[in-house]
Structure formats: structure tokens, C-alpha cells
Amino acid sequence: METKKPKLDIEKPVVAKAFDVLVIALFAAALVYLVLQWDQLPDRIPAHFGAGGEVDRYGSRMELLLLPIIGVVMWVGMWMLEKYPHAYNYLNLRPDNVEIQYRYGVLFMNVTKNISTLLFVFLIWQTTDIALSRIDSLNMPIFITILVLLFGSMGVYFYKVMKL
Template sequence: MNKRPKLNIPKTRFEKLFDLVATLVFLAWIGYLLIVWGQLPDEVPAHYDSAGVVDRWGSKWELLLLPIISCLLTVFLAFLEKHPEWHNYLNLTETNIEFQFKNSRMLLNVIKNEALLFFAYISFQSIQVALGKASSLGFAFLPIYLGILFGSMAFFIVRSVKNK
């Protein structure tokens, strides 16, 4: 298939629900940031090492970077979600094209929303550290984050390969 058709495949209930949850978390994140802004010290955690310990402090204005990055990433991935005909496939045929498009779109949906949720968690934890209510992201954060992210990718890749 050199020229792939554009199929109109409605979003699944799962995709709609995950988008809704991520949107609500994003709005709560921005709301929380606005509420605590006046209480934040001038310096807040700006970077963490692989063990989740703060290894650089920066201006509280740096806390605005994660919501901005999340917003840009979400818009970009949502745009790509709408165009599964642009994605790369290993075994695309006329009989499995609808499944493959939906599977690829769901992969992007999951990655998009997981990234937003993880960025929100990092921002929340950074605020907690800045306010003296926590000391780090936690040692388990990085392995959990990577496990969920790569586990999700593996799940959808395996589904794609199995559906020849």
C-alpha cells in the first residue's frame, strides 16, 4: 500500500475516557499550581537524578515549563493520532488496515496521556519538595515510569505483530 486510505474510525470508549482523565488532571494541575504559587519559595527543584533526588534547583518560574511542554506534546500527538495513515507499519494489509490504524492510534493516545500524567506528577512532587512536604520524587519513580511507558509500547507492538 503505497498510498494509504484515510479511514474514519471513531475513537474507542477507552481513548475518550483516557483523554478526559488526562484533561481533568491537566486542569487540576494548573489550578493547583496557581493556588500554591504565592507559597512557593524563589527556588524549587528543577532537575532530578536517576534516584529521584533533586540535583539542581531553579527559579519557581521553571515550574511553568512542564505544563507548556505537556500542552505542546499533547497537541502534537493528538494531531498524529488523527492521521494513522502516516504511521509506519510492519504488516499492513487490506484485511487488517482498520485494526492496525486503530491500534497505532491507541498507542499514541496512551503515550500522550501517560506523558501528561507523569509530567503532572513530577510537577506536583516538585511543589511538595519546594514546600518541604517531600524530599524527592522517590527512588521507584524512574523504574515505574519506564516500566509503564515501555510496557505500553510493547503491548501495542505485540498486538500489531500478532494481527497479520
């Protein structure tokens, strides 16, 4: 039977707070951009992209509203999880490493939350520009960079945890 994990008050690092502010500002800018462009959007907008970034399905412009909705729900959900690192599952959690594991967990959740939200910022911006015929396809170097940052940060987290 598993023993109960201690609840520690882990302060969010200053860099994580700054990352939150930056990402919230970028997300707000993407929403403002979407609102300003809304009346110019055609009825059919890109709704799905192939592996090369080309549009492979079109849908109603109302589908574009799913991106900010999902982005907000994910950000808020991960923000709530970030506050409760004792609720996570850990490998090798011991009394001598609980605090560092929780610190890693808080930082991991913050980075995952914010990079995931940056992905939504990117998709809102790119989908809007493709719908308005400003560009032809997703900017794949930026898209791949965001994915590398997301999955790379996960890899760094798991590497650090395994070293404990």
C-alpha cells in the same frame, strides 16, 4: 515505490475518550494546584532529579512553568497525530489488516499521549511539594510505575503489531 495508504475514519474507542477526560481533569487539577501554591514557592525550586529521585539541580521557579507548557504541547501534538493514523509508519501494512493496524495506532497514540501527560502531572505535583519542603525527593515507586506503564504499553503495541 510505496503505494498510498488509505484514509479510514477510525472512531476513537470509548475507553480512550474516557482516558482523555480523566487525564485532562488531572492535568487541570495539577495546574490549579500550581497556581494556588505559586506565591508560596521559593525563588529556587528543584529543576532536575538524580536516579534516586533526589534533587541534583535547582533553578528559577519560572522553570517550573516549562512542565505544563511542554505537557500541553505534547498532548495537543499527539492528539492531532491520533486523528491521522494513515500518517504513521507501519510494519506489514496490507489491505487485509489496514483497519486493525489503524485501530491499534489510534489506541497506541492515545495511551502514549495520556500516560506521558500523567508523567507531567506527577512532576508538577512532586516538584511543587519538594520546593515547599513538604517532601524530600520524588516518589520513586509512582515515578517508576508511570514509566513502566508508558514503556509497557509501547511493548504491548509492538507485540500486537508484530503478531499481525
